[in-house]
Amino acid sequence: MAREKDIGRSELGDIARRSKHTVGLSPVGGAIQLEAVDLEKLAASLGTPVYVYSSAAIAEAYRSFKIAVGEDVSICYAVKANGNLSILAQLAQLGCGMDIVSGGELERALAVGVPPLRIIFSGVGKTREEIAWALDTGIHQFNVESASELDLIACVAEGRNVRAPVALRVNPDVDALSHSKISTGRKGDKFGIALEQATALYARVAASPFLEPVGLAVHIGSQVMHLEPYRRAYARIAGLTEELRATGLPVHRLDLGGGLGISYGHGTPPDLGSYAGVVRDTVGHLCAELTVEPGRRLVGEAGVLLTQVLYIKPAEDADIVVVDAGMNDLARPALYEALHPVTMLRPRGGPTRPCRIVGPVCESADAFGLYTHLPALMPGDRIAFLSAGAYGAAMASTYNARPLVAEVLVDGSRYAIIRRRQTVAEMMALEADSRWRDMKSNDDSDLGAVST
Known part of the structure; x- marks a missing residue:
């Protein structure tokens, strides 16, 4: 250590x-x-x-969060925090949506009955197969993290003759004041699209017949113990929203991410009511559909x-x-x-x-x-x-x-x-089938390939 x-x-x-x-x-x-x-x-x-x-602590944490942010703000649980099926099922029964970062998490969310329209697909490395499955399922939106990913989503959507709902995840260049390995909103982090590139990329989304521009997303990190980084990040997203709307581009949704910390014996976690106040102060005037994505704070x-x-x-x-x-x-x-x-x-x-x-x-x-x-x-x-x-x-x-x-x-x-x-x-048992295969036979039936 x-x-x-x-x-x-x-x-x-x-x-x-x-x-x-x-x-x-x-x-x-x-x-x-x-x-x-x-x-x-x-x-x-x-x-x-x-x-x-x-079970009672999970239910109480969800209800407290919901009361704080209000009925008009959607909560999508960050499945990566704890993806056990029974925990997902309990949260789904309480009305919680899911924020996923892989096809495996999509499968888990669907398995416990989460409606696809309550699922948001985040993450920097979505594969073609995962994108295709999510499109076929009809999820709420993709949080897109790069121009290359945007191109791939458009290509897969074109092959299915559908429009993919897209929110651009913007990197606001804000330090979450958390551990370096779980901070995600600083310039140079692998997550999100640079703020100065977002306007042009959003216009590309709007111009594509296979992409539907639904809004913006931001997430600055995990185990965040101070509210000021949220205020700075949300203010920058609000400014970008107004800039996009001023050019005639629609911004209907704002995904504000998660990351609110808990106490591990030192420091005081952010108060939920105060966090909700930051949300109202920074983006409440924009009349957009709001989503938050707590994970650790719920479980x-x-x-x-x-x-x-x-x-x-x-x-x-x-x-x-x-x-x-x-x-x-x-x-x-x-x-x-x-x-x-x-x-x-x-x-x-x-x-x-x-x-x-x-x-x-x-x-x-x-x-x-x-x-x-x-x-x-x-x-x-x-x-x-x-x-x-x-x-x-x-x-x-x-x-x-x-x-x-x-x-x-x-x-x-x-x-x-x-x-x-x-x-x-x-x-x-996962290692039991170790027989040799001949690649020259052109038989890839048992290589685990997935077609779409």
């Missing part, structure tokens, strides 16, 4: 209060419950590592990752505590120097003992951080990484031949296994 972070005792108390309110964690009879499910008993029954999510604080202590390596400054969850299960600490709050599932008293919690993966980056608020941990203790509902299971891998872990959704006192634990045999 680039730098170690530390959560102290007083800070943890604040985290616990916040998490208890938003996630549904509560101490009951010496045990930690998520809603009314004893997490220690659940971990003992299902094994660890395991992700557990609160991040609803999830925990349960893990068990395997070994203790005593040290003078801080013990090294090896747990059975690794960077392949929760990549954020290794990728972003992120620190997740931690609690024991069976809290106990005693003097605190600083520890560095690490995983079993054969990488020095497999480390979760320095913690000073816990008592001396012992093998067999179970702990929970909090605020793990977003970019946790969604980013997991099978590195070191470690199977993908199970995911569980709780609702009151009941739970459902919404993704069973993968087995090594299932992993190896």
Whole structure:
């Protein structure tokens, strides 16, 4: 990790209060419950590592967001944050649309019954096959990120004799003041079309018989903890909208992106009402259809990752505590120097003992951080990484031949296994057909090619 972070005792108390309110964690009879499910008993029954999510927390997060932005603003959940089918289904039932970035996410959204007209296709690398499928499905719009992509969408649409609904994603050159690896709206980032190129490109869209210019889109990054970057980005989109309309070009929709942060134990997340105020102040006068795309804000604080202590390596400054969850299960600490709050599932008293919690993966980056608020941990203790509902299971891998872990959704006192634990045999089955093929035979029937 680039730098170690530390959560102290007083800070943890604040985290616990916040998490208890938003996630549904509560101490009951010496045990930690998520809603009314004893997490220690659940971990003992299902094994660890395991992700557990609160259905009530997801519903409350969506409703709070909807109340803040108002009924006239559409919400499309950023599927990349957590694409589990059961979570998508719950959000769809609440009336949420979906922001997707791949054909796989399109398939997931359709599988849980999301109407195509509530699906927005973002992302810089849409393939011809993905574009064709999205057109055939009849999605709400494509957020286009380059002139080359625009040309491909027009070509595919022409082949189907349809018009593709297109919004240009503009790069506003605004720093989200977030981690560099999750900032997307600065000049030089791979995302979006430069502001100075947008007017000419939008005119190209309007001139094409196979493209329908529906509006503009912007997204400045993820885990954004300050509102001023939104204000600057939205003001620039408002100015571009007025400029386009002044030339007679229609701009009916504005997709304002997402990225609102949550607390991982430091900093205060943006207030939803204040965010909605920024939206109203900057683009509310434009009489456009508005869409926002929260991801982490809807599911991040609803999830925990349960893990068990395997070994203790005593040290003078801080013990090294090896747990059975690794960077392949929760990549954020290794990728972003992120620190997740931690609690024991069976809290106990005693003097605190600083520890560095690490995983079993054969990488020095497999480390979760320095913690000073816990008592001396012992093998067999179970702990929970909090605020793990977003970019946790969604980013997991099978590195070191470690199977993908199970995911569980709780609702009151009941739970459902919404993704069973993968087995090594299932992993190896994907590699079973290793026979040689002769390319000279011109038989590509089993190469996985997709035609449109």
